[in-house]
Amino acid sequence: xxxxxxxxxxxxxxxxxxxxxxxxxxxxxxxxxxxxxxxxxxxxxxxxxxxxxxxxxxxxxxxxxxxxxxxxxxxxxxxxxxxxxxxxxxxxxxxxxxxxxxxxxxxxxxxxxxxxxxxxxxxxxxxxxxxxxxxxxxxxxxxxxxxxxxxxxxxxxxxxxxxxxxxxxxxxxxxxxxxxxxxxxxxxxxxxxxxxxxxxxxxxxxxxxxxxxxxxxxxxxxxxxxxxxxxxxxxxxxxxxxxxxxxxxxxxxxxxxxxxxxxxxxxxxxxxxxxxxxxxxxxxxxxxxxxxx
Amino acid sequence: xxxxxxxxxxxxxxxxxxxxxxxxxxxxxxxxxxxxxxxxxxxxxxxxxxxxxxxxxxxxxxxxxxxxxxxxxxxxxxxxxxxxxxxxxxxxxxxxxxxxxxxxxxxxxxxxxxxxxxxxxxxxxxxxxxxxxxxxxxxxxxxxxxxxxxxxxxxxxxxxxxxxxxxxxxxxxxxxxxxxxxxxxxxxxxxxxxxxxxxxxxxxxxxxxxxxxxxxxxxxxxxxxxxxxxxxxxxxxxxxxxxxxxxxxxxxxxxxxxxxxxxxxxxxxxxxxxxxxxxxxxxxxxxxxxxxxxxxxxxxxxxxxxxxxxxxxxxxxxxxxxxxxxxxxxxxxxxxxxxxxxxxxxxxxxxxxxxxxxxxxxxxxxxxxxxxxxxxxxxxxxxxxxxxxxxxxxxxxxxxxxxxxxxxxxxxxxxxxxxxxxxxxxxxxxxxxxxxxxxxxxxxxxxxxxxxxxxxxxxxxxxxxxxxxxxxxxxxxxxxxxxxxxxxxxxxxxxxxxxxxxxxxxxxxxxxxxxxxxxxxxxxxxxxxxxxxxxxxxxxxxxxxxxxxxxxxxxxxxxxxxxxxxxxxxxxxx
Numbered sequence: 001x002x003x004x005x006x007x008x009x010x011x012x013x014x015x016x017x018x019x020x021x022x023x024x025x026x027x028x029x030x031x032x033x034x035x036x037x038x039x040x041x042x043x044x045x046x047x048x049x050x051x052x053x054x055x056x057x058x059x060x061x062x063x064x065x066x067x068x069x070x071x072x073x074x075x076x077x078x079x080x081x082x083x084x085x086x087x088x089x090x091x092x093x094x095x096x097x098x099x100x101x102x103x104x105x106x107x108x109x110x111x112x113x114x115x116x117x118x119x120x121x122x123x124x125x126x127x128x129x130x131x132x133x134x135x136x137x138x139x140x141x142x143x144x145x146x147x148x149x150x151x152x153x154x155x156x157x158x159x160x161x162x163x164x165x166x167x168x169x170x171x172x173x174x175x176x177x178x179x180x181x182x183x184x185x186x187x188x189x190x191x192x193x194x195x196x197x198x199x200x201x202x203x204x205x206x207x208x209x210x211x212x213x214x215x216x217x218x219x220x221x222x223x224x225x226x227x228x229x230x231x232x233x234x235x236x237x238x239x240x241x242x243x244x245x246x247x248x249x250x251x252x253x254x255x256x257x258x259x260x261x262x263x264x265x266x267x268x269x270x271x272x273x274x275x276x277x278x279x280x281x282x283x284x285x286x287x288x289x290x291x292x293x
Numbered sequence: 294x295x296x297x298x299x300x301x302x303x304x305x306x307x308x309x310x311x312x313x314x315x316x317x318x319x320x321x322x323x324x325x326x327x328x329x330x331x332x333x334x335x336x337x338x339x340x341x342x343x344x345x346x347x348x349x350x351x352x353x354x355x356x357x358x359x360x361x362x363x364x365x366x367x368x369x370x371x372x373x374x375x376x377x378x379x380x381x382x383x384x385x386x387x388x389x390x391x392x393x394x395x396x397x398x399x400x401x402x403x404x405x406x407x408x409x410x411x412x413x414x415x416x417x418x419x420x421x422x423x424x425x426x427x428x429x430x431x432x433x434x435x436x437x438x439x440x441x442x443x444x445x446x447x448x449x450x451x452x453x454x455x456x457x458x459x460x461x462x463x464x465x466x467x468x469x470x471x472x473x474x475x476x477x478x479x480x481x482x483x484x485x486x487x488x489x490x491x492x493x494x495x496x497x498x499x500x501x502x503x504x505x506x507x508x509x510x511x512x513x514x515x516x517x518x519x520x521x522x523x524x525x526x527x528x529x530x531x532x533x534x535x536x537x538x539x540x541x542x543x544x545x546x547x548x549x550x551x552x553x554x555x556x557x558x559x560x561x562x563x564x565x566x567x568x569x570x571x572x573x574x575x576x577x578x579x580x581x582x583x584x585x586x587x588x589x590x591x592x593x594x595x596x597x598x599x600x601x602x603x604x605x606x607x608x609x610x611x612x613x614x615x616x617x618x619x620x621x622x623x624x625x626x627x628x629x630x631x632x633x634x635x636x637x638x639x640x641x642x643x644x645x646x647x648x649x650x651x652x653x654x655x656x657x658x659x660x661x662x663x664x665x666x667x668x669x670x671x672x673x674x675x676x677x678x679x680x681x682x683x684x685x686x687x688x689x690x691x692x693x694x695x696x697x698x699x700x701x702x703x704x705x706x707x708x709x710x711x712x713x714x715x716x717x718x719x720x721x722x723x724x725x726x727x728x729x730x731x732x733x734x735x736x737x738x739x740x741x742x743x744x745x746x747x748x749x750x751x752x753x754x755x756x757x758x759x760x761x762x763x764x765x766x767x768x769x770x771x772x773x774x775x776x777x778x779x780x781x782x783x784x785x786x787x788x789x790x791x792x793x794x795x796x797x798x799x800x801x802x803x804x805x806x807x808x809x810x811x812x813x814x815x816x817x818x819x820x821x822x823x824x825x826x827x828x829x830x831x832x833x834x835x836x837x838x839x840x841x842x843x844x845x846x847x848x849x850x851x852x853x854x855x856x857x858x859x860x861x862x863x864x865x866x867x
Contacts, residue, residue, distance in 0.1 A: 026604055028630050151345070155605045156461050159345035163464055220625060285595045286620050287799065 020165010022147020023158040029096035043101040046210040046231040052116040071258025079105035084233035091277035093226035127245040199261035207232030236263035296697040301689030301753025306552040316540035322397035322508040329356035332584040340589040345601035348457030362394030365493030374399035381405035382429035384589040387451040404568040414439035448483040513537030522668040531726035542671035542720035543578040545691035549676040557584035562611035564593040607634040614642040616768040642769030643801040647684040671720040694718035714747040715740040765794030786812030806834035
């Protein structure tokens, strides 16, 4: 579905975007998120507590075929994806928290993914492709680190990279949607409504549940927005890799429908959520009088 | 004990001079030149935009650029000593270059508030008759209308990101043009600031003209600024501040903090606009004199715009108004990472609420020193001495300054009793531009009547208790009820109106209008919208109360004091 060249281009884009994201951060941001780890803990609970449960209920309640059920479960057990950081950035959320949540859930995934899958799918035995996990972490941490160093070295270089990264981020989001639809057009026509509902619901319910959970626990609105996006936005490519490692032939094809459709819809859902969060953020800003300020 | 005993001098710092009879430099240009030679390649100004994009100028660059522009103004534009030059721009690298150039050329700065409407600008231009205008492009849209009355023959245009490196500047331009859409084409004939500087440099080389020639004939008594202020009657008047006034007031203020700052090592944050006299004297002149790196914030609204500046620069010193300190103390990012290099902050422009000062101290661990002054006093009269700050006090008079509380007859009241504050010192203005009768109303010999009612305690610390004038102080800007009432009265649907100031959590005081309608369908929102068309935003009434009638005296004069009493009673009741 995605050729090696395309994959390389996507990886390069993510690298540049994350470089920009990194340039918006300082070590202090990470220190703060680590010093008060409630946000991080709430995020991980939300990621591996709520998401698999949501997936399980969707698989249970919706009239979908068995491969789709497996797909839904795998998808809902995935750690947070890199795109969650991009959307958090645009939502004016807590980017350092988002990055830490992605790292934590990805590393924890090595243990947590098999556990939750056994819990909800009984004997579903999947292989966790460690190299994909490592690649995800590298694609995330290396550019973020370089971005932070560049900003420290020269604030202007940092600001310019951040600007370029965010522009590329917008392009990336548009590109994902626009390039996805023609590539998978016939597939879209074949898919039944229940699969659509499931692949839309994983992300939408995930974001909503994560956000409300954080809200109930009285996290700062900025952190609550971050937890919401982080919970709902899963690592789609990792799901595809896991499916490729674990299944084969027609079954693999059928299961893959879930991460593929999910990846399309999550970009759209997250974009709408981001627009809403941005507005909420502006509305919550302190009103400053014109006068001396 | 009276003010003449100057009990406050006991609270001056150990190494402080208690008298400053003459400024170290004769003119501001002399100061700029001397300081620039001293700190040469150190960074003098860094303008920091909300996303962290920034540009810097060294002391040497500021000196050379302002030399170039000064020569341009004198030789190419043909200005002569004493000609007015209007400057209208937010904080940015162009501001110090433009201001220093005008002063070096022996001309007079007319600071124009960029928030002014075209009408207000037109009034100020008509009164001050500037021969040149240095304006930032994003505010140039109002120019055509503002110049309908008085034509300004020479217009120099600058940009927000002027003197930034090329790529960041290009990005800022792109965003302004296509995202913010704040750049309208300028139809008036003009020259760009960098071109004017370059032209000046070339003239200077070709004709071997030096800027020292312009300032050598200047005396400390020559006017440096016409700083506009509303005054009691609401008609904008230009306070004539001389080079001597400003230089000495800068030294007086710096003397008060001299024990807490190190020359050449401070990083100052300037979030207040330098077109306002407080930031002009304290931040622009004072920090330059100290050899500080001055981080300029073009637009501090919303306050998150300050986040990158606090993250990227080790701010040691900042000045602000109550509104700013209060706002920052309520920002999550500021509470999470308060500036760790900060030594102290200075407040002016409006009363510093003690709750805000306490909260600030709790958050940053460092005090806010409150000062007091007027446009007419260049502006600082009193300041809280470092380490001896008292809450709810404006502090003690700065060196060589006397402050006294007078009764209605102009006699000093006994200590501890309230009276109108009158100030005397080398920083008092020469008078109002072209308004001798207004000057006469404000000055009693050498003494300037402030219109504020104050009290001096036994140690010589002063506090403000009330204001004599009806003026409303909206986050540091004077709003005169007459002007707002005049505007309201022009609305055909309004029968009559009265305006007072009411306490306001964010701006200190807010404008409140009481309106009697002629057209009953009119709403408060309509009235505010109408005011917005004619008045700068800070003058627009924050609340409009519709009434059946207004309290009046037996001769029919609307009684603002009765409205104020009603408001106070309501507040007390709640």
